[in-house]
Amino acid sequence: xxxxxxxxxxxxxxxxxxxxxxxxxxxxxxxxxxxxxxxxxxxxxxxxxxxxxxxxxxxxxxxxxxxxxxxxxxxxxxxxxxxxxxxxxxxxxxxx
Amino acid sequence: xxxxxxxxxxxxxxxxxxxxxxxxxxxxxxxxxxxxxxxxxxxxxxxxxxxxxxxxxxxxxxxxxxxxxxxxxxxxxxxxxxxxxxxxxxxxxxxx
Numbered sequence: 097x098x099x100x101x102x103x104x105x106x107x108x109x110x111x112x113x114x115x116x117x118x119x120x121x122x123x124x125x126x127x128x129x130x131x132x133x134x135x136x137x138x139x140x141x142x143x144x145x146x147x148x149x150x151x152x153x154x155x156x157x158x159x160x161x162x163x164x165x166x167x168x169x170x171x172x173x174x175x176x177x178x179x180x181x182x183x184x185x186x187x188x189x190x191x192x
Numbered sequence: 193x194x195x196x197x198x199x200x201x202x203x204x205x206x207x208x209x210x211x212x213x214x215x216x217x218x219x220x221x222x223x224x225x226x227x228x229x230x231x232x233x234x235x236x237x238x239x240x241x242x243x244x245x246x247x248x249x250x251x252x253x254x255x256x257x258x259x260x261x262x263x264x265x266x267x268x269x270x271x272x273x274x275x276x277x278x279x280x281x282x283x284x285x286x287x288x
Contacts, residue, residue: 104235104241111228111229115225115232118224120259123256123270125214125217125218126273127260130265132211139200156215169219176276177273177277177280178215180273184269
């Protein structure tokens with residue numbers, strides 16, 4: 097293996113450590129987020145509100161695209177990730 | 193609308209503000225994460241490494257499940273969200 101290849105693999109390992117640190121932060125925030133959405137689900141059930149709220153979701157998705165653009169993140173990528181988060185939450189609310 | 197219903201709607205609005213704050217944090221971290229994965233993609237391309245790395249992915253998914261459990265988050269939920277993140281990243285690497 098060449099020196100350049102060695103350097104590349106070291107840099108790759110370094111980048112991956114950085115990604116792992118961010119993933120731990122993401123998990124921490126997701127944990128807090130699912131805590132709040134579980135409370136939302138409970139509240140909706142107690143007050144016979146529908147588990148899904150298309151107006152709120154549309155508002156969230158628009159805000160996410162806006163925040164993503166501000167963070168230099170492709171809005172479509174951000175929306176795809178949040179689609180997975182929101183779908184998981186809605187599924188959970190239906191199961192409550 | 194009853195008082196209880198009013199109180200519930202106020203609480204719902206409060207919970208949603210909390211969710212919006214966490215979403216802004218998630219977007220910020222996702223922005224940093226996609227910055228690092230874009231660098232990984234560039235490095236892989238320059239050194240003719242394959243865009244997808246099943247061993248690394250399996251390791252990430254196992255770690256995510258472990259971190260999720262530690263954060264009181266359902267590991268399956270966390271993995272579903274990260275599946276979306278990783279798939280988006282892999283798609284991007286292939287397009288680079």
